[in-house]
Amino acid sequence: MVKADDTLRNLTAEEQQEYIDKLNEHCTLHNMSVHATNTAVARDVQSTLDSIFKTLDALAIQTRIYVCLFASHGHMEADEITRKLEQWACMAGRSIDEHKTVQIMQYVCTYLLNSGLRTIVKRCDIRINYTNFGTAIKEKLGIDLKSWPEGISFQSPTSINDHNTLLKLCNALKNNSCHWFCMTPHK
Incomplete structure (x- = not known):
């Protein structure tokens, strides 16, 4: 326009x-x-969602927090999606705990045990030595684990393959009934 119109030059x-x-x-x-075509809308949506997914994936890798994202073209409201998910969960007839795999439960138990030990010892480089627990942890550090669940032999959670046993251990660690404590010297 500037080249064609002299009034725009000065x-x-x-x-x-x-x-x-x-x-x-x-x-x-x-x-x-509003976009001119459905194709333009789809490209914009896909581009935006790709960016969001990359951000959420990075969040999951860094924090192990996973996010579920629903995108709807105005045909379904958030409360309707929630109702459908609830119906699906009820029809499946299982609790949330039953959906956790053995591997996930092993990881969670191991994480809770090691992070609890690191917190009480105030060292980030320490891990539980199950084989030499008595000498490596109890005697050397003066720390013990209180209220290990009955019926579960003391071993690494990665050695436990029974879902119910792992669930019992995981619940005990989460509700802090099984926890680390500093032993007092005997007088």
């Missing part, structure tokens, strides 16, 4: 700013307006 600073403001307003409205 603009004052105020006129230039006015054109810039109009252009910015046009761009803003264009970005917020």
Whole structure:
């Protein structure tokens, strides 16, 4: 337009700013307006969701927090999605704990035990030595584990393959009924 129209070549600073403001307003409205085709909408949605998924994947890797994201084209409200998920869960007839795999439970138990030990010892480089627990942890550090669940032999959770046993151990560690403590010297 500038090359074809002589009046646009010699603009004052105020006129230039006015054109810039109009252009910015046009761009803003264009970005917020309805797209011309469904293909354009789909590309915008896919691009935005790809960015969100990358961010959520990074969050999961860094913090082990997983997020479930639902995207709907206005045909389904969030409460309707929630009701459908609840119906699905009820029809499946299982609790949330039953959906946890043995491997996940082994990981959670191991994590809870090691993080509890690290907290009480105040060292981030320590792990439980199950084989030499009496000397490596009890005698050397003066720390013991209280209220290990009955019926479960003291061993690494990665050696336990029974789901119910792991669930029992995991619950005891989560509700702190099984926990680390500093032993007092005998007098």
